[in-house]
Amino acid sequence: MDILPGNNEEYSQKKYWDDRYTSSDEPFDWFKSFKDISSIIEELIPDKSSRILMLGCGNSTLSEEMYDAGYQNIVNVDYSEVIINKMKARNALRERMSWKEMDVRALEFENDSFDVAIDKGTMDAMLAVKGDVWNPPPAVVDDCNKEVGEVMR
Ligand SMILES: C[S@@+](CC[C@H](N)C(=O)[O-])C[C@H]1O[C@@H](n2cnc3c(N)ncnc32)[C@H](O)[C@@H]1O
Structure with missing residues (x-):
């Protein structure tokens, strides 16, 4: 598979992510990596025992690098079962971190389960549809509102 989609809209489709993650085992970080943002993370999350939810973790190394830096209470979710299984295997020795196939629009956690939620590129993927990004279609607004x-809660 060519890792780049045929059009921008594909970033908003689960099939694109499943195919991409099936065809590649290489970690990839969207936008920024842990080393770029570690000072911000340390400033915003001073308590390393914070309960952290990683929304749309993909095959980013952010969680494992945060874990190795002492943030071990991380739950990672992504709606691609393909990448959840790969990341679970890749991080098998990081036992305090968990990986769950889950849609960020319908999280299966009790209220008040986390202290911090991190979304790096996930809402951006949901926004990748045709038209004006400043005036997205109602379904996209609804998806983003659901995640927020x-x-x-
Ligand atoms: C642009 S990638 C970002 C991956 C990673 N957070 C990073 O920073 O490199 C978007 C990720 O969000 C996931 N995703 C998109 N929509 C989702 C949804 N509704 N629920 C859960 N995961 C979703 C995709 O499967 C993909 O792994």
Whole structure:
């Protein structure tokens, strides 16, 4: 598979991510890596025992590098079962961190389960649809509101 989609909209489709993760085992970090943002993370999350939810973890190394830096209470979710299985295997020795196939629009956690939620590139993927990004279609607004609503509870 060519890792780049045929069009931008594919970033908003689960099939694109499943195919991409099936065809590649290489970790990839969107936008920034842990070393770029570690000072911000340390400033915003001073307590290393914080309960952290990683929304749409993909095959980023952010969680494992945070773990190795002392943030071990991390739950990673992604709606691609393909990448969840690969990341679970890759991080098998990082026993305090968990990996769950889950949609960020319908999180299966009790209220108040986390202290911090991190979204790096996941809402961006949901926004990758045709048209004006500043005036997205109602379904996209609804998806983003659902994610925010789930994270806030
Ligand atoms: C652009 S990648 C970002 C991956 C990673 N967070 C990073 O920073 O490199 C977007 C990720 O979000 C996941 N994703 C997109 N929509 C999702 C949804 N509704 N629920 C869960 N995961 C989703 C995709 O499977 C993909 O792994």
